[in-house]
Amino acid sequence: MGRQRPIRNSYDGDIMSELKGTGQQTADAPTPEDAFHEAAALDARETDSQSSGRNGGPVLAADGTPLKRSLSRALRRQKLRALALIAPLLIFVLFSFIIPIGSMLFRSVENGFVEQTLPLTVAELKNWDAESDTLPDEALYQAFVTDMVAAVEAKEHTKLGSRLNYEQTGLSSLFRQTGRKIKKIDPETDGPFKDKLIDIDDKWGELETWRTIKTHSVRYTNGYFLNAIDMQRTAEGAVAQPENKRILITLFMRTLFMSLVITTSCILLGYPVAWILANLPARSANMLMILVLLPFWTSLLVRTSAWKVMLQQQGVINEVLVWLGIVPDDARLVLINNQLGTIIAMTHILLPFMILPMYSVMQTIQPTYLRAAKSMGATNWTAFWRVYFPQSVPGIGAGSILVFILSIGYYITPEIVGGTKGVFISNRIAYHISSSLNWGLAAALGTILLAVVLILYWAYDKIVGIDNVKLG
Amino acid sequence: MPDGSTSDAFVAFERVQKSYDGETLVVKDLNLSLPKGEFLTMLGPSGSGKTTCLMMLAGFETATHGEILLDGKPINNIPPHKRGIGMVFQNYALFPHMTVAENLSFPLEVRKIGKSEREAKVRRALDMVQMGEFGGRRPAQLSGGQQQRIALARALVFEPELVLMDEPLGALDKQLREHMQFEITRLAHELGITTVYVTHDQTEALTMSDRVAVFDDGRIQQLDPPDTLYESPQNSFVAQFIGENNTLEGVVKEITSDSAVVQLDDGELIDCKPVNVSKVGERTKVSIRPERVEFNKDRLKEDAHLLKATVKEFIYMGDVFRTRLSVAGNDDFVIKSRNAPDQVRLKPGQQIEIGWLPQDCHALDA
Numbered sequence A: 001m002g003r004q005r006p007i008r009n010s011y012d013g014d015i016m017s018e019l020k021g022t023g024q025q026t027a028d029a030p031t032p033e034d035a036f037h038e039a040a041a042l043d044a045r046e047t048d049s050q051s052s053g054r055n056g057g058p059v060l061a062a063d064g065t066p067l068k069r070s071l072s073r074a075l076r077r078q079k080l081r082a083l084a085l086i087a088p089l090l091i092f093v094l095f096s097f098i099i100p101i102g103s104m105l106f107r108s109v110e111n112g113f114v115e116q117t118l119p120l121t122v123a124e125l126k127n128w129d130a131e132s133d134t135l136p137d138e139a140l141y142q143a144f145v146t147d148m149v150a151a152v153e154a155k156e157h158t159k160l161g162s163r164l165n166y167e168q169t170g171l172s173s174l175f176r177q178t179g180r181k182i183k184k185i186d187p188e189t190d191g192p193f194k195d196k197l198i199d200i201d202d203k204w205g206e207l208e209t210w211r212t213i214k215t216h217s218v219r220y221t222n223g224y225f226l227n228a229i230d231m232q233r234t235a236e237g238a239v240a241q242p243e244n245k246r247i248l249i250t251l252f253m254r255t256l257f258m259s260l261v262i263t264t265s266c267i268l269l270g271y272p273v274a275w276i277l278a279n280l281p282a283r284s285a286n287m288l289m290i291l292v293l294l295p296f297w298t299s300l301l302v303r304t305s306a307w308k309v310m311l312q313q314q315g316v317i318n319e320v321l322v323w324l325g326i327v328p329d330d331a332r333l334v335l336i337n338n339q340l341g342t343i344i345a346m347t348h349i350l351l352p353f354m355i356l357p358m359y360s361v362m363q364t365i366q367p368t369y370l371r372a373a374k375s376m377g378a379t380n381w382t383a384f385w386r387v388y389f390p391q392s393v394p395g396i397g398a399g400s401i402l403v404f405i406l407s408i409g410y411y412i413t414p415e416i417v418g419g420t421k422g423v424f425i426s427n428r429i430a431y432h433i434s435s436s437l438n439w440g441l442a443a444a445l446g447t448i449l450l451a452v453v454l455i456l457y458w459a460y461d462k463i464v465g466i467d468n469v470k471l472g
Numbered sequence B: 001m002p003d004g005s006t007s008d009a010f011v012a013f014e015r016v017q018k019s020y021d022g023e024t025l026v027v028k029d030l031n032l033s034l035p036k037g038e039f040l041t042m043l044g045p046s047g048s049g050k051t052t053c054l055m056m057l058a059g060f061e062t063a064t065h066g067e068i069l070l071d072g073k074p075i076n077n078i079p080p081h082k083r084g085i086g087m088v089f090q091n092y093a094l095f096p097h098m099t100v101a102e103n104l105s106f107p108l109e110v111r112k113i114g115k116s117e118r119e120a121k122v123r124r125a126l127d128m129v130q131m132g133e134f135g136g137r138r139p140a141q142l143s144g145g146q147q148q149r150i151a152l153a154r155a156l157v158f159e160p161e162l163v164l165m166d167e168p169l170g171a172l173d174k175q176l177r178e179h180m181q182f183e184i185t186r187l188a189h190e191l192g193i194t195t196v197y198v199t200h201d202q203t204e205a206l207t208m209s210d211r212v213a214v215f216d217d218g219r220i221q222q223l224d225p226p227d228t229l230y231e232s233p234q235n236s237f238v239a240q241f242i243g244e245n246n247t248l249e250g251v252v253k254e255i256t257s258d259s260a261v262v263q264l265d266d267g268e269l270i271d272c273k274p275v276n277v278s279k280v281g282e283r284t285k286v287s288i289r290p291e292r293v294e295f296n297k298d299r300l301k302e303d304a305h306l307l308k309a310t311v312k313e314f315i316y317m318g319d320v321f322r323t324r325l326s327v328a329g330n331d332d333f334v335i336k337s338r339n340a341p342d343q344v345r346l347k348p349g350q351q352i353e354i355g356w357l358p359q360d361c362h363a364l365d366a
């Protein structure tokens, strides 16, 4: 009820005169307010009869407990039952979605491992100025040897090596070798350790090594995020990656650009299909709808592989073009293992996600609008562009959001048909998850991707309005 | 049935037929012509082909056979947007994504009329339907009647010579409906527009039109001014369809050029006017309006045939009394009498005799 009033009040003042003008039947017509008053009156009557029977005091239920309490108990039971019904889904979502995402967000900044493995060293490093030109003093070397021996015993030193190897190549083998040789040293008796360590490997005598360890010994790091945008965390602060390691920004840009191209081609290809679907008699529309949905019923992998067969240089399309003489045999088109291949295959795969929302919006646009426009003198094109198209925009919006967000995170198809030039940021994330095992960087990339999607969604809401989106 | 000479007609249908599926004719042999400035209503039961006729005229359907002329020229091959016909659709078809003013200026924009002139015309059209302040609203923010008025203004704003309206008042309540009926006829006459109006409400047809075309079964059953239509129906369909009507069945006993005697199935004789009957022995349906039935013998001719009737029910309706009688085996025979000071109030069970002037009672096809 509360919602009715502001809406009424938001009408211009003149609506009231309008209502008065139309006379009785408006005044007699039941309004929501009437219903509200009636309901309120009914409530009052009920409570009256209840309390009058018990001459005042709190209203009691049949078993003597206060009515309020037994009511809330009854409601609580209802709520619990409802909760129990959705509990399986809730738990499933919690474990399969919320917790993993939370852990991913956390992993992109979490960096406790260095401090855990080398606690004494990290404490000593605090006293060393990384900007200075002198190596750390003996105390630090001693602390390091103590830590290292413990780490070797716990077999943690290789993991630490891999972790630090993300930041400076060569540290992985340094830790492995040092771990092997350090067993001969007893941290209690064999000091001083500085020269011994430098004997084991020259790198322990280099400032760079210690700077790297110090920079990455913090518990929470922005290092992964810096890496994700082609920068790195150094003792001097954030600096750009060397030229040859900068690929992630390019990949992000490429992902966004190609998703945009895919979305646009889905709109261009899908709009006429949706239009035909919406304007065909029901029987033929159903047939066509099956064709549109067919891709959904085939495995994604099969479809993508089929594109490989179609698009490769010895593939169906090239063979036909050569046979027709359109393309010379020695200059076959490169349609796959590049951006074009990714765009073609993904447009095909995502097309239904564009067509379905557009179709459901177009179905609600009555043909009389077009007729009305034409009767007023609009040509077919004007009628379409000025009257039909604006009304179909919510469908385009919904389809675009779906397709864009799906393609921004797409992985399998670019992997198979994209070659090196046509891969997306998700392929890089997959690489860091399964090959380089740099989960922190993968998490940072994933977080940025999530943020980009949210920002775009927000921007869309600001510009077009999410209320304008109809998904069905 | 005057189907008129088509030479001076503004709109003419000539032997038009229409079939959607190639099997049944929805419009069978339609001949119709209307002069400039006429307000013609197409009235008929659902599915009788009224909308189809309008759509053919507007150019959204093509005639299967025959010709449609506008101002003497055949329009079968002119596309809809070049016909210059204003149209009000049954569901208004106001563009939901445009404001009221934008809706109204749309037909002007596509005619490439300059901005200032456009604005002036839109304002005038809005004022014409008394919706001047609503230009900035969206159609969804208007009541049904207001939307209707905007649809009307939009159909008129580009000053078409011919306006088609397809049940434009179908969704309105009675009071608003009556108000709009008045508004539409006023505007049509003020602006001198030729109007083809479709409805299946017969009161609406009678009160608004210069002439009414009664449709049934894909044909025009009668095309006449409202009074002729009501007072001299040409066949029993029209008699039944227009206004309240009592029907008695029988066989023609005597017939002259302007009067006839019909023997009802229970043997009684009545006077009537032959319309659709020509010879003695023919079966006929006799039709008489409730308000033309007399039970006061003084008002009838001495030699008039009278019928015995039993009063079944008396209903007080304020301005009139409505009495249901049992006459010649028909229990639903209704008479209406004006609530005048000297008017008799009949009582259920009362036996009376009724009669009528021969010209008020029509012997129609069986």
Ligand SMILES: Nc1ncnc2c1ncn2[C@@H]1O[C@H](COP(=O)(O)OP(=O)(O)OP(=O)(O)O)[C@@H](O)[C@H]1O
Binding pocket: B020, B021, B026, B044, B045, B046, B047, B048, B049, B050, B051, B052, B053, B200
């Ligand atoms: N597009 C169409 N395809 C096939 N048949 C149609 C089509 N439009 C109308 N009909 C048929 O033609 C006949 C006449 O339809 P029409 O719409 O002209 O009736 P109407 O007189 O306007 O009725 P109403 O008062 O209900 O609007 C109906 O039997 C209808 O089923």
Ligand SMILES: [Mg+2]
Binding pocket: B050, B051, B052, B166
């Ligand atoms: Mg109709």
